[in-house]
Amino acid sequence: MLGCEYGCKDAVEVLLKNGADVSLTDGLGHDCAYYARIGDNIDILALIKAAVEDSSKARDTMKKGQPEQKKWNRLHAQEEVNVKLYQKEYNAQELELENQDLKDRMREVQEEQRMLLDRISGLQLQLNEEQMFADDLENEKDELKKILSTKEKQQEESLRTIEALKAKLKYYEVDFVASGSNFGNRKEDLLLKQGQVFAVESQSRSMLRPLELSLPNQSSSSEKETLKKELDNMRACYGAAKEEITKLQRELSHKISECTALASECERTKVESDGQIKQLEDALKDVQKRMFDSEGKVKQMQTHFLALKDHLTNEAASGNSKLTEELKDQLKEMKTKYEGASAEVGKLRNQIKQNELLVAEFKRDEGRLVEENKRLQKELVKLEMERDKRGRNVVELEGQLRETAVKLARSVTSEKFENMKSLLSNEVNEKARKLAEMEGEHEKLQAEILLLKRESESQKAKLAQHVKPEDHEQMRSGFERKNEELGKTISELSQKNQTLQKELERLQVDNKMLKQQIQMLKTEIKSQNVPLKIHEELKKTNDLTVGDLTKKLFEITKKYNESKAEAEKLLAEKNDLNENISLFQAVYLSPEQHKKEVEALKSNGIELEKQLAELQKKYDDEQAKVCKLVSENTVIRETLRDQYVLATTHEEIKTVLNNTLEKTNRELSDLKEKTEEIKQEFMRVNEENGTLKNKVTLLQNQLQTEYISLKDHETTVTSLNKGMQELQENNVAIMAEYKRGQEEILQLHAEIEAQKKELDTIQECIKSKYAPVASFEDREQSFEAMVKELRAQLQEQVQKCRESEEENKKCKQENEKLKNGVLSIQNDLQQNYILAEKSHEMEKMFTSKMEELNKQLRELLQKYTGEKEEKDELQESTQQPITMQGQPLSVEQIEALKKALGHTIEDLKEALRSKKECYDKETLKVGELQQELSGLKKSSIPLVEYTQMKEMLEQEIVAIKNTLKEKEEENQVKNEEILKLQSEIQLTQQALTDLESKEVIDISEYKSMKSTLEAQINSIAENLSNMNKKYEEACEEALQAKKSELSLKDEKELLQLRSCSIEQEIKDQKERCDKSLTTIIDLQKRIQESAKQVEAKDNKITELLNDVERLKQALNGLSQLTYTTGTPSKRQNQQVELLQNQVKTLQQQLADAKRQHQEVVSVYRTHLLSAVQGHMDEDVQAALLQIIRMRQGLVC
Secondary structure (H helix, E strand, O other): OHHHHHOOHHHHHHHHHOOOOOOOOOOOOOOHHHHHHHHOOHHHHHHHHHHHHHHHHHHHHHHHOHHHHHHHHHHOHHHHHHHHHHHHHHHHHHHHHHHHHHHHHHHHHHHHHHHHHHHHHHHHHHHHHHHHHHHHHHHHHHHHHHHHHHHHHHHHHHHHHHHHHHHHHHHHHHHHHHHHHHHHHHHHHHHHHHHHHHHHHHHHOOOOOHHHHHHHHHHHHHHHHHHHHHHHHHHHHHHHHHHHHHHHHHHHHHHHHHHHHHHHHHHHHHHHHHHHHHHHHHHHHHHHHHHHHHHHHHHHHHHHHHHHHHHHHHHHHHOOHHHHHHHHHHHHHHHHHHHHHHHHHHHHHHHHHHHHHHHHHHHHHHHHHHHHHHHHHHHHHHHHHHHHHHHHHHHHHHHHHHHHHHHHHHOOOHHHHHHHHHHHHHHHHHHHHHHHHHHHHHHHHHHHHHHHHHHHHHHHHHHHHHOOHHHHHHHHHHHHHHHHHHHHHHHHHHHHHHHHHHHHHHHHHHHHHHHHHHHHHHHHHHOOOOOHHHHHHHHHHHHHHHHHHHHHHHHHHHHHHHHHHHHHHHHHHHHHHHHHHHHHHHHHOOHHHHHHHHHHHHHHHHHHHHHHHHHHHHHHHHHHHHHHHHHHHHHHHHHOOOOOOOHHHHHHHHHHHHHHHHHHHHHHHHHHHHHHHHHHHHHHHHHHHHHHHHHHHHHHHHHHHOOOOHHHHHHHHHHHHHHHHHHHHHHHHHHHHHHHHHHHHHHHHHHHHHHHHHHHHHHHHHOOOOOOHHHHHHHHHHHHHHHHHHHHHHHHHHHHHHHHHHHHHHHHHHHHHHHHHHHHHHHHHHHOOOOHHHHHHHHHHHHHHHHHHHHHHHHHHHHHOOHHHHHHHHHHHHHHHHHHHOOOOOHHHHHHHHHHHHHHHHHHHHHHHHHHHHHHHHHHHHHHHHHHHHHHHHOOOOOHHHHHHHHHHHHHHHHHHHHHHHHHHHHHHHHHHHHHHHHHHHHHHHHHHHHHHOOOOOHHHHHHHHHHHHHHHHHHHHHHHHHHHHHHHHHHHHHHHHHHHHHOOOOOOOHHHHHHHHHHHHHHHHHHHHHHHHHHHHHHHHHHHHHHHHHHHHHHHHHHHHHHHHHHHHHHHHHHHHHHHOOOOHHHHHHHHHHHHHHHHHHHHHHHHHHHHHHHHHHHHHHHHHHHOOOOOHHHHHHHHHHHHHHHHHHO
């Protein structure tokens, strides 16, 4: 099929001669004729048609001449053998020719792939050129923007000059008009003067001198000449101004045409760049299509070769093994070549993807430039919006002041509030009295129980001498039951007492809250008129606290992630180590080693207890800090509450208080119901006790008749011992199989290494052209499958061993239990043997006493009514056990009981008085505080605006602090878990070192441990990278949303005036970018240096830890030697001291390394703190964010 498709006539002829089947089809259902038509080779089509006709004829002849063929086969069997041999030789030659043809074809494919690579490199060069062209376009854009700015400046200057000239023209025109009028006036004045002078001269010509008439004519001629000069000057200036105006208009038209040309050029360049990008994308798509076609062709070649391989294997089954082996080798070589070709195809794909990414980056850069221009335009809009907002805020503040005045008018009066408080205080007093009564009853009952116990002990001592044994036993059982019943009543009363104490605590908390509210109202009333300076200072402090808290959050999240990763690693190590230890300790522990390990574990337990105590101290300190923070939070929240009580709030408080009263009443009713339920349960328990006692008697009778003999016990023990021996033998057999499995694994490892060496030699031979990755991966997968199977077998054997051990342990435990049971039964039979008649009598006595005790319980429950009835009931309860004994008590005992009861009653009354006095004092304090509150409310005016702002800021602080506390608590928990796991891992490591000294640990298990840990690390790294990507995407989306909101507002206003400012800002930002890049480079260098230092320190730490473990092992070995010898020598003591000194030095080095590491981290944190506080520019902050991301990548 491949030969038909690519036009290889020789290959098709050879295959047809060798008897290739023309009717075969590929996975797509196409045959050889289809591929010959695609190839457009007439000769190949003719050959295939002839082959199809021959095959059809041969089938017909085969069907017709089957009987003749059988005869011919019998006669000419020997001849066919000879012919087959000859044909095989001929076929081998033809296959060699085919291989050569296929090699030529492969060379052509390689040349085509090289051509593709050259074309891809050309496309990459084109992409680079286009990127350069795009950069040039951007530079040209910048230059054009600069030219535009300069020209716009020139335009502005020219406009200013035109306006100045227009103003001058107007000025000159006004002056000219004024000068004309003045000139006319002057003429009139001159004529009048001349007339007057002429008249004067005519009058005095006879009398005065006649020669003085020439002077006025000379002055008028000089004035006319000056006026003519001024007119000429004005006309010249007017003509020059007109010429300047025409020139400026020409320049303006020229500049406008230049601007339009530049805009058209920009649009043209954009269109050209878009067209080039589209062409590149089309070219990339064509290349991808060709690559997919080439891959399909390669797959078809592979299928063809597999068919050839099957054909050759079939022929090889008949004979000529050498030829088949050679052909197999050739096929393997061809496979490797095809695998190399597929690898090259993958490389080409990767290159195409990289080109696509470059195109996408080019598009993103263009978008970023456009967005920067928009952002610079929008910042001015933001400033204007802020001004508008400030004006609105002023208006809102005035409205809020008016609303506060209205609210004050609606506020509740102090008298109503005091009435509510008085009602609440009365209810609290009633509940406190009830609580005191219940506590008094509880204490009385305790005193009664103590007295009854003393009486019972004294009566037992006396009755042991005088009373009969049967009566004594009856009395004892009665007192025991009575004690049990009293204990139950005590538990019930203690539960009631606990509920009442909880209610008291709630009321105390409410009182505390009211006190805090009063104090906060005082402080707020004092600070009614807050200045703006204090408000701004509070804002700044809150911003700083928010920044610090965000930094702490960031650090805590980092520590949390690190602690999580460490905890997971430690858990994995712990599980694996526990499995190893459970396996090896079950098989290889000796009693001496067990003792030593027990001693070591005891010492470790003592150390862990010390550590626990230290951790508990730290935990208490941290809890105290948490309590302080909680108190601060409550104080802050209370400061932000309103300084007055609204009518709505008053009604809400009323409803809440009514609800609380209803809830308390319900709780009291529930408590009563619970007491009744407890009584019923007590009755049931008594009945169950009676039934159980009956069962006990029956069981005792059965034990007397049906107990196990010692002979049966010995037979069971012997059978169990035999089972133990069999299990031990099975364990030995399993261990032998396990060792065999280990040896097989080692052999497999050796075979794998040999095969790897062979593969290395093959790769060195083929590196010039191809890299056979697929075959190597297939072999690795096969070997990994074998290793997995062996591991599964090992695990099954280990599980069998564990099950056998557990069965042994269970058998031992059952034997011990049986022995203990037999001994206990024998002791009971010897000591407590009771006849059936006595048991019936005891049952009757029990039933009668149960009824009497039930009566006593009812009487005790009726003692809640009053104190006088309590005395009578106590006397009756003391007299009832005396009547049950059948003998009267002495007078001295009765008087002692009365005295004790009197003392207890007096003590209870004193306690009641003290509690009442405390409660009265607290109520007085509450009343005083309420009066102060009412006075403060009458003279108070609320500051709603200030409190609202303060509430918003403090709510944010509280939320951030809560998150910080949660993170800190989680970190504490994780740290405690990590410490526990580390301690457990140290113990397990010590056990592993002991086992390693015996050379028991398996290599395969170690490798599996390593692989699992590496997989966990990789998964954690992937999760972190995904989280970082998601965070970046969210940031980008937020920025885009903000930009889209701002881009809708007034983009076309004042573009000419803003262009100059935008260009200046662009220049400033470029300078800032350069500065930020330099800072980024410096910080990157520092980060790299710090990372190197950290790695070096980590390596040192690991080395030191290894040294410490070695020293511990050496010390353990020395301790074992001292334990065995008993009396250590002086040399051993010296060695121990040297080792201890080495351990101390290593610990000091560890501490120094940790200090240095913390110093580096603190320096790095100071850099980050200066950036996060907001004192730096946006560009520098962005650069520092990039550094943080790089640091996260390093950590991952």
